Amino acid sequence: MYWLELVEENIIYITIGLACMLIILFIINIILISKQRKLTKRYKKFMQGSNGESLEEIIREKFTDIDILKSDSKKLNQEIEKINENLTITFQKIGVVKYDAFKEMGGKLSFVIALLDKNNDGIILNSVHSSREGCYTYLKEIIKGESFLELSKEEKSALNQAINYKTIME
Structure with missing residues (x-):
């Protein structure tokens, strides 16, 4: 019966401890009730105007x-x-050079256009304007950035412009 004597001696401490635990449980209960109300409000708002089927x-x-x-x-x-x-197979790189084909006789009415695709395949179109004889147009094929035919300096310049042309896809 030693424990009974121990309880009688410490009854005040045990009562205070139990009272503290009761207060803590009461506070926890209030917090849980508050959270449950918030959850119920959210649920009702979510289900407002709807039934399970809808x-x-x-x-x-x-x-x-x-x-x-x-x-x-x-x-x-x-x-x-x-x-x-x-x-990849459409012309997307362009180079243009205007030049005077007959050195100060006709103005810069001649031009070279290089049109290349993504792989630098395409054409060079050279239009030489002669005031007396009309206009002559030459076409050269470009494969991988090179021509099998000899290129004039204007054609080389237009080709280099086209090869170095930055496309939207790059």
Whole structure:
């Protein structure tokens, strides 16, 4: 009965400890009630005007919309890939040089245009203007940035401009 004597001697401390625990439990209970009310308000606001069936229908519609968006995104990606493939073979690099073909006789009415694709394949178009005889146009093929035919200095200049041309895709 030693423990009974120990309890009787320390009854005040035990009572104070139990009172403190009761106060702590009371505070925790108030906090939980407050949080539960907030959660109930949020739930009521979420469910306002809806029943379980209409909420389920809304969720189904959202999933259907997501499936449609995925399908459209896949189609758009395929179209973008086709566009990118086509861009590699379209003229996207340009070089232009105007010059006087007959040295101060006709003005700078002659010109060279270099048109290249992404791989530096394309053409050089040289238009030589002669005031008496008209205009002569020459076309030279460019493969990988080089011509099999000899190029004039104006044609070389236009070709270099086109090769060094920065495209939007770079």
